[in-house]
Amino acid sequence: MNREHVIEVREVTKKYGTHVAVDALSFEVQRGEIFAFLGPNGAGKTTTMRMILDILKPDQGQIAVLGGALTEEIKDHIGYMPEERGLYRNVPLVDLLGYLGGLKGMSQADARRRAIQLLEQVDLGEYQKKKLTELSKGMAQKVQFISTLLHNPELIIVDEPFSGLDPVNTQTLKDMVIDLSRNGTTVLMSTHQMQQVEEMGHRLLMIDHGRRVLYGPVDEVRSRFAENAVVVEGEGDWAALPGVKSVDVDEFGREYTLHLKDGVTSDDMMQALAASPVHKVRSFALAVPSLTDIFIQVAGRNGNNHG
Amino acid sequence: MDKIWLIARREYLFNFKRRSFLFSAFGVPIFSLVLMFIIINLAETSVTQTGQLGQIGYVDEAGILENPVEKPEEYVAFPDEETAHRALLDGEIGAYFVVTPNFMSSAGEVDAYGLDGVPDGIENQFEDFIHANLARLVPETVPLDRIRTPMVVTMVDAATGGEMEGEAAFMGRFMAPFILAFVFLMAVNTTSQFLMSSVVEEKENRMMEILLTSCTPLQMLWGKVLGLGLLGLTQVGLWLGAGALIISGQSKDVADFLSGVRFTPDIIILGLLYLVLGYFFFSGVMAGVGASVTAEREGQQFAGFFTILTVLPMALLITFMEDPNGPLPVFFSIFPLTSPVGMLMRMPMTTVPVWEIIVSVALLAVTVVATVWLAARVFRLGLLMYGKRLTVREIIAALRQGGQTMVSAAQSREGV
Known part of the structure; x- marks a missing residue:
């Protein structure tokens, strides 16, 4: 024991x-x-x-x-x-x-x-x-x-x-x-x-x-539920960055979620942003889902209507 | 053990403050005392009543009251009903009696007249008067006293050869165990009903889960049984105390009654044994019932059934007195649910064969063990069934599972 x-x-x-x-x-x-x-x-x-x-x-x-x-x-x-x-x-x-x-x-x-x-x-x-x-x-x-x-x-x-x-x-x-x-x-x-x-x-x-x-x-x-994406705040054309598959923006137009192509890591993306003169970054974070999202996702996946 | 004691203490103190306990423990004795007081006072006033109507008239149409003896001062003879009636209306007399002409040949017919009826006391006084005067007609070889009081019975106790005083003593001999059994039974009933209420309440207010994670179901059960058992003893003590108080201020009849009370060691020991076994039986039943029902009222219906069964021998008191060894008394003094009361009623009336006592106690003991065994299991299962009554099938399942429960409880104790 x-x-x-x-x-x-x-x-x-x-x-x-x-x-x-x-x-x-x-x-x-x-x-x-x-x-x-x-x-x-x-x-x-x-x-x-x-x-x-x-x-x-x-x-x-x-x-x-x-x-x-x-x-x-x-x-x-x-x-x-x-x-x-x-x-x-x-x-x-x-x-x-x-x-x-x-x-x-x-x-x-x-x-x-x-x-x-x-x-x-x-x-x-x-x-x-x-x-x-x-x-x-x-x-x-x-x-x-x-x-x-x-x-x-x-x-x-x-x-x-x-x-x-x-x-x-x-x-x-x-x-x-x-x-x-x-x-x-x-x-x-x-x-x-x-x-x-x-x-x-x-x-x-x-x-x-x-x-x-x-x-x-x-x-x-x-982090296990995190998909390969980063969340950034700042200015610039995010979709134009190399390695970015697609971009979502939050309802306030402030945070952008950059979905990355396979094989591209968040470190790669950070380097790319640092090297880019046309992008200004105020914040950079891994896209980690809230537990609420995970809860809904997992409970939903088990496929039933819970009270 | 500490926890059992703690639970017992809480149950005692909490239930002591219940309104229903305070009523039955204090209210009933106080009520009896007050009632006693009123009855005594009424009896006293009825004695003094004889003088209250003033003069009493009588009309002797049978011719037995000529030159009467032992005539009370207030008695006035009237020659006929008419003059007596007028005297009554004029307020000269308070009542009058008419000894009818066929008094001797009939059943002794006397008419009594009064404006507001004639009190018993006055009627009795007139009866004494008639008595005394009739006695004159009997040959002198029969003394007057023998007409008035034909016989005086002296009870002799066959066992001791000692003299017992009067009829009251005879009653005391038979009734005292009955009365004690009744008092104990009332106490056992009240407290075991508290046990049920307490279990139902803890289910209702959801204390149960917290209690179960602090002690074992058996500790809970024992704590409750002991605490409420002590409460029952308190109630008996209070009642007996009040009884002693009533008796101490009482007449010769009560003293006679007590002189007839015979508590031999065997009755006392058996009485206590039956009391303790009876209490455990009821507690087990009530704990089990409490755990398996959802509302107190529901539980009380079950409880009522057992109560009726237990007091059944009391309802058959006459049958017991007529033939204490008849089939019904024997059955009720052996059948486990009725034996505590049944045997205690029978023992003073007759010599109960030893084998019957052994069988009766043994049967009761087995029933108690079975009941407590069953209760402990149903208790554990029912405790967490909020808003749901236990079904028979679930109870049977619990009995099968019970083995495991016991094992884990035993292990727990070894672990300490």
């Missing part, structure tokens, strides 16, 4: 009746990384996470978490924020969080102290005696998030952590996730918001119909 692998999923299959929710899926999550888990609705993300957490049993395959089978002791080192949020509603926040911390093996005093500290960190300090029923939806979600990291877990698994949050709260939670990762906590995060993955994610896994369709470091995945 690799010590650097916080989660190892090997050939895991889960069926509901005849429907195959997860199909021979394998991947690893490495220590300290922010691992993004992507996929269309119904792709099997939540089922996979539930299997990692031993809520569901896989039909086939093995899962190792923090070095082995999920024992009760290991559960104390994991924080989980389920997709369907929910906590006891009629209990003061500090009592609620104290209880949840206790269930993760903390002493009551520690759990309550840490709860108050975290509530203050997300601007809910004054609500510690209030009940969940008295809070807005966004506030409740922050409380749920706090409950995930109360016990300083080594691994947190969060299902759509930012859904339904306003930009300010999203930023607060994002900062906390990045902080956690810097301090060595491993984060497995499922999301639909590609922008978050591009900003925070180290590696990603995308599944569709329970099968792995994309897997690897975020930058590598993006």
Whole structure:
């Protein structure tokens, strides 16, 4: 067992009746990384996470978490924020969080102290005696998030952590996730918001119909989907350059995508531009597609209408 | 173990504050105390009522009250109904009785007249008066007292040869285990229903996934069972305390009743055994039901079925008293669902053969083990089925899968 692998999923299959929710899926999550888990609705993300957490049993395959089978002791080192949020509603926040911390093996005093500290960190300090029923939806979600990291877990698994949050709260939670990762906590995060993955994610896994369709470091995945093209800003007749097959311009008329002929590299193009007296270049970049494009492309290629 | 205790503590404290618990734990005893108080006061006023109508008239058309003995002061004799009636209308008397001419040959017919009816107390007083005067007609060899009180029964306990005081003691002997069984059963019912509510609530508010990733289903189940079991004991304690309070301020009848209460060690030990087994049985059923339904109301229908089954022996109290060894009492004291109440009712009434007790306890124990085994599996499967009721097929599948669950739970413990 690799010590650097916080989660190892090997050939895991889960069926509901005849429907195959997860199909021979394998991947690893490495220590300290922010691992993004992507996929269309119904792709099997939540089922996979539930299997990692031993809520569901896989039909086939093995899962190792923090070095082995999920024992009760290991559960104390994991924080989980389920997709369907929910906590006891009629209990003061500090009592609620104290209880949840206790269930993760903390002493009551520690759990309550840490709860108050975290509530203050997300601007809910004054609500510690209030009940969940008295809070807005966004506030409740922050409380749920706090409950995930109360016990300083080594691994947190969060299902759509930012859904339904306003930009300010999203930023607060994002900062906390990045902080956690810097301090060595491993984060497995499922999301639909590609922008978050591009900003925070180290590696990603995308599944569709329970099968792995994309897997690897975020930058590598993006460049793998990059076609042989560069994006430039500047002045001049781009189509006249040697090695350019065709030119697209963006809707503002500012960025030009130069599709290159086979065998022509971006380095060749840079040299050509530098040598050309009739072209002025303000910016030059590889044409890397956004994850949104890749997501649509891959999900679309698998050929179905997803909700 | 720490987590089980933590869960138990939360369940205890949270459910203690529930309105329905506060009502049944405090409201019922307070209500009983108030009711008791009212009844006692009413009884007292009915005793003092005899003087409230002032003078009472009577007309003796049968000729048995000439030169009457033991005539109360307020009694006035009238020669005929007419004068008595006028006196009543004029307000000189509050009521009058007419001893009809065929009093001796008929069933003892007496007419009572009053403007607003005649209270029981006054009627009883007049009856005593008639009694005393009739007794004069009996030969002197029969003492007056024997006419009034023909017999006094002294109960002798066949087992000890000791004397039991009065009928109340006799009732105490038979009713006390019944009453205790009833109190325990009420507590077991309330708390096991809380168990179901608590499971359904955690499904409804989606706490379940978080709990499952913090502890094992068995820890959850045990935590709930223990916490709510303690809550049930609290309720019994409160009820018995209130009962003691009621009794301490009570008349001789209650003291007699208590003198007849006979809790031999075997009844106490068996009672506790049945209580604990009964509680585990109900808890298992309720946890399983709670996990497999989507709404609390739905679960309560299932719960109601089991409750009715359990209290069935109580409805058959008369059958039990008539022949404690008849086929129905024997069946109900052995059949697992009814045996806790059935056996406790039967034991004070007769000597139950040892084999019947053994079979009954063994059957109940097996049922409990099977129920908890089943509940733990259904529990785990049902926990995550939001908005969907478990089908029988899924439950059977869960039982097959259950082996794996147990293995992983066992491994977890070894891993710690």
